[in-house]
Amino acid sequence: MIINNVRLVLENEVVNGSLSVVDGVINAIADTPSSLPQAIDGAGGWLMPGMVELHTDNLDKFFTPRPKVDWPAHSAMSSHDALMITSGITTVLDAIGVGDVRDGGHRMENLQKMIEAIRYSQQHGLNRAEHRIHLRCELPHDSTLALFEQLQSLPELALVSLMDHSPGQRQYVSLEKYRIYFKGKYGLSDEEMATFEREQLQLASRWSQPNRQAIAALCRQNGIPIASHDDASEAHVNESHEVGSVIAEFPTTVEAADASHRRGMQVLMGAPNIVRGGSHSGNVAAAELATRQRLDILSSDYYPASLLDAAFRIAQQPDNGYDIPAAIALVTRNPARAIGLEDRGVIAEGKRADLLLVKAHRQQVYLDRVWRQGRVVY
Structure with a gap:
């Protein structure tokens, strides 16, 4: 699974980029967008830990x-x-x-x-x-x-x-x-x-x-x-x-x-x-x-x-x-x-892929999607 076009909330910074998950674990983080067509488009939302x-x-x-x-x-x-x-x-x-x-x-x-x-x-x-x-x-x-x-x-x-x-x-x-x-x-x-x-x-x-x-x-x-x-x-x-x-x-x-x-x-x-x-x-x-x-x-x-x-x-x-x-x-x-x-609790390679895609409407944040160990649960 690849999640693309997101603001990755890392431990000490927010990075625009993409993230890949293998077997429920964060496999790689990139500060560039993915060109793969099967990537999930995060539409510029925040991707943060569960x-x-x-x-x-x-x-x-x-x-x-x-x-x-x-x-x-x-x-x-x-x-x-x-x-x-x-x-x-x-x-x-x-x-x-x-x-x-x-x-x-x-x-x-x-x-x-x-x-x-x-x-x-x-x-x-x-x-x-x-x-x-x-x-x-x-x-x-x-x-x-x-x-x-x-x-x-x-x-x-x-x-x-x-x-x-x-x-x-x-x-x-x-x-x-x-x-x-x-x-x-x-x-x-x-x-x-x-x-x-x-x-x-x-x-x-x-x-x-x-x-x-x-x-x-x-x-x-x-x-x-x-x-x-x-x-x-x-x-x-x-x-x-x-x-x-x-x-x-x-x-x-x-x-x-x-x-x-x-x-x-x-x-x-x-x-x-x-x-x-x-x-x-x-x-x-x-x-x-x-x-x-x-x-x-x-x-x-x-x-x-x-x-x-x-x-x-x-x-x-x-x-x-x-x-x-x-x-x-x-x-x-x-x-x-x-x-x-x-x-868990951080976006880093080797950590559990418990993830939230968060967006905002008029300064009010809301959940767009939730994954636990790489599986969509919401």
Whole structure:
């Protein structure tokens, strides 16, 4: 396969030229057009690596599309996979919640079903994207460690994040925002919300630290990358670094992002934060961290289509130090390397031919075509 007449987004530059693929691997790159008639005409679009998503809970939405609606696993997985590919995500870590902030929450109910759906569809070649597993370990819960111990040996497990969503700290320093979110999520009255809040504080006091230490130790023992989550202070970052975190997911303050950078942790922020112009929780804006050169990875989080949009928005922002190759690295090379996937994330000879042809209409980028390992999947 030859893709011709494209702007190749390489690691450090954009080159007009062509690219050839043999057996699913990039075989050669040229800064001249191909004269072969069978070459695919990219019509001047950008040819960039397929995107690598480290943290999306999008699968949840398909297993439980409405409260108390339990959707068949194959259909849910197929729909989720299609959305990943049509968003340009060729490698996805599906974030599965272990432990839950509320007994009876759908994440606990769907845990095994989602894991089995990911594994079965991947093993039988049913997916267009490559799916791996990210276990989001909710630390303030009595079931979290036992569940993690059951799942730690999954061959598809690629990342573990250590999370604490208890009120009054990290993502929810603002109790008002905490109450608005969970009252809306679970339909709680004021009295029920007060009880819920008390229960979460009690659980955090009892379980957060023991679970953090035990799960991190198992990750280090098994060579599983660890991500922190919602660190808000230098003390939080130091704690995360001490247990072995290599990725800082969604730091909520400049202080935490700066400290994560000093500790050598890759700072991951939400692409929706870029697209919307700020955090929906009132925390630090990802664009501010980009301006400070403290942004390493973008994640689509809850909105898959935001990833491509956000990368090009970063590249278009003046005076932030991110040209197109650096901005595209936020969604390709950097997340791949953060979890040890050295075979993808860049356009280079010998790398996987996970590729996106991207075009623009009135400054809005859109996907024209997607290949995974040289095969057209969109």
